[in-house]
Amino acid sequence: MIKIPPVSMLDWLIFIAVAVVSLLVLMAVLKRIWRGPQxxxxxxxxxxxxxxxxxxxxxxxxxxxxxxxxxxxxxAEFIALNPTLKKAQREQAWQQLYGETVDFVLCSPQDLKIRVAIVLADDSLSKADQRKQQQLWQALQATGLPIIDISPKAWPSASSLRDDILTACKAPSPVTVSSNSRLGQSRVEPVLNFDDMSDPDAEDEPQIKL
Structure with a gap:
């Protein structure tokens, strides 16, 4: 009769440890196989x-x-807050400005002075968002930035857009040229300070041949 030596507690611990490590290795291999290539x-x-x-x-x-x-x-790259605004007004103006972008900015090639901005009409906006956007564009116009609004639903011709750009560049005061009159024409008191656009030099006007 063969005698089986007694199994000590240490032997059981070693066996359990080996079994756990083997199981973890097997699970890692199977996980990599199931997951596929990285x-x-x-x-x-x-x-x-x-x-x-x-x-x-x-x-x-x-x-x-x-x-x-x-x-x-x-x-925020080309618009600065008016330093004379009160704290509450500055916070409101910054909230209105923060994160906003202009679709296209047209500059003189010599000195990169901004001449006009072009925005695309976004009909997907809610009425409330459209109203906020119009208020922002009007505030920008009050700083002396001409804005042309074009709609993807009714693209203007190249010649028509050319005339609008030339008109906006030569305008002595803030103007809006809109294909669908989305942007209002009423005067809005400036809440932003636009650098170097209050008195454009005649020599800096783009020479666009009609």
Whole structure:
């Protein structure tokens, strides 16, 4: 009769430890197999929306290289708050400005002085958001920034947009050129301070041939 040696507590602990490690290794291998090859965390996407692409093509046809076009420019890059505003007014103006962008900013090629901004009408906005956006555009107009509003639903011709840009660049006071009259014409008291646009020099006007 074969005698089986007694199993000590240490032997049981070693056996359990080996079994646990083996199980963890097996689970890791199976997890890697089930998960498949590691995927790349990033992928490319379109730089511009179809509407922005079509608008940029239209602007290029209208002005060629006579004005420098910048796309999706943050308002904070070229708009400063009026330093004379009270604290509450500054906070309100900053909240209105923060995170907002202009679809296209057209600048003189020599000194990159801003001549006009072009915005795309966004019909997907709610009425409340449209009202806030219109108030912001009107406040920007009051600083001396001409704004042209174009709609993807009714693109203007290149010649028509060219005339609008030239008119806006030569305007002696804040103006709005709108294809669908979305932006109001009423006077809005300035709440923002736009640098270097209060008195454009005649020599700096873009030479656009009609």
């Amino acid at each position: 995927q790349q965390p990033y992928q490319q996407k379109l730089l511009f929306s179809p509407e922005a692409t079509e608008a940029l093509r239209l602007i290029d046809d209208a002005i060629g290289n006579q004005l420098r076009v910048f796309v999706s420019v943050s308002l």
